[in-house]
Structure formats: C-alpha cells, structure tokens
Amino acid sequence: MRIENLYTLIHAPVLSEKTMRIAEKSNQYAFKVDKRSTKIEIKQAIEKAFDVKVDAVRTVNIQGKVKRTKNQLGKRSDFKKAYVTLAAGQSINITEMQ
Numbered sequence: 001m002r003i004e005n006l007y008t009l010i011h012a013p014v015l016s017e018k019t020m021r022i023a024e025k026s027n028q029y030a031f032k033v034d035k036r037s038t039k040i041e042i043k044q045a046i047e048k049a050f051d052v053k054v055d056a057v058r059t060v061n062i063q064g065k066v067k068r069t070k071n072q073l074g075k076r077s078d079f080k081k082a083y084v085t086l087a088a089g090q091s092i093n094i095t096e097m098q
Contacts, residue, residue, distance in 0.1 A: 007048075008034065009033050009037045009045045010031050010033055010045055011079075013030065014031060014032060022083075027088070027091070028083050028084065028086075030081055030082070030083050031081070032079050032080070032081060033080050033081070033082045035079065035080045039058075039082075042057050042059070043084075046084050052087070053087040055085045055086060055087050056084075056085040057083070058082070059080055059081065060081045060082075061080050062081055064076035064077050064079075
C-alpha cells in the first residue's frame with residue numbers, strides 16, 4: 001500500500017471522556033477511520049504517521065442516528081472507529097493533532 005493511502009485512512013482522533021480515560025489507563029487511543037479500511041492497514045497507518053509500535057487494533061462500525069428537526073427526519077453518517085493499543089512506553093499526544 002502506498003504511503004499517501006495510509007495517511008488518508010485516519011480521519012480524526014476521537015476525543016471524549018471515555019477515550020481519554022482509556023488512554024491513561026490502558027494506553028489505547030481511538031480514531032475515526034475510513035469505513036473500508038482493514039485492521040492491518042490501520043496499524044500500518046498509525047505506525048507510519050506517529051512513529052510508534054502498535055500492539056493491537058480493534059474496530060467498531062458505528063451506525064448513524066436518525067435525528068428529527070421540526071418537520072423533517074435526517075440521518076447522521078455511519079463511520080468506523082478504531083481502538084489502537086500501543087506498546088509499553090509508547091504514547092501519542094492526540095490533543096495537539098487537531
């Protein structure tokens with residue numbers, strides 16, 4: 001896979017109370033990734049982008065919610081979230097990424 005494609009797999013870090021807690025506790029970070037990406041591609045992209053060693057990758061497909069405004073129904077887009085576990089002693093400063 002080409003390096004340009006690896007960088008387009010990662011869309012954004014997921015910053016929430018839950019993800020910050022698991023980052024401190026178990027050295028895991030959450031990212032929104034391309035829906036068609038595989039765990040191997042995500043691992044390669046994270047390792048190249050942040051120069052870290054990745055131990056494991058878990059993925060979750062999130063279905064978009066149906067939301068209602070006054071007279072109309074709308075649907076948020078679906079996305080894929082990847083939980084990346086780093087090797088011991090490795091870290092990523094994701095608050096500076098945005």
